[in-house]
Amino acid sequence: MKTDVVPLVAALVGALLPLATAQIAYCPAPYILIGGEACLYIPGGTYTWDGARDLCHTITVASPYSSHLAEIESCNVLSSLWNYIKYKLERPGNYWIGGSDSGSEGTWYWERTTQPDVPKGAPFWFTEEPDGDDLENHLVVATNGFFADGQGDQLYGVICQAII
Ligand SMILES: [Ca+2]
Secondary structure (H helix, E strand, O other), X not given: XXXXXXXXHHHHHHHHHHHHHOOOOOOOOOOEEEOOXXXXXXXXXXXXXXXXXXXXXXXXOOOOOEXXXXXXXXXXXXXXXXXXXXHHHOOOOOEEEEEEOOOOOOXXXXXXXXXXXXXXXXXXXXXXXXXXXXXXXXXXXXXXXXXXEEOOOOOXXXXXXXXX
């Protein structure tokens, strides 16, 4: 009996694992799969945060995806993204993503959903970030690979995400 149970358990684990880890197998062009979980694209050029948001919205992708500033909620995606930017693209720098606390100081939300689901604290945010109070209300993946708050009129790179 025991010998029959082991393959059954293995089959069940194999069937459930993709659901548990939210793996994505395919991303619509020009997006690429980062960390096995997120479809991200990094256009060239630098933009204000508003300009970055508008740029992502103009990228046409196949249904059911749509394009937005990136919503990074996974440590795996953040570290994989930073390795991609630094070692593959070789373009380390500051990059806008889709978070803001412009509506309510200290409450960080995603611009697409207006939900306060932006991760808080370590290991996403760098030590003592966010530190800009009312002067810095938009979310940056900074040169050190961690979240920071930035002034929305600064010109930074852009990370877009294709989201279902
Ligand atoms: Ca702020």
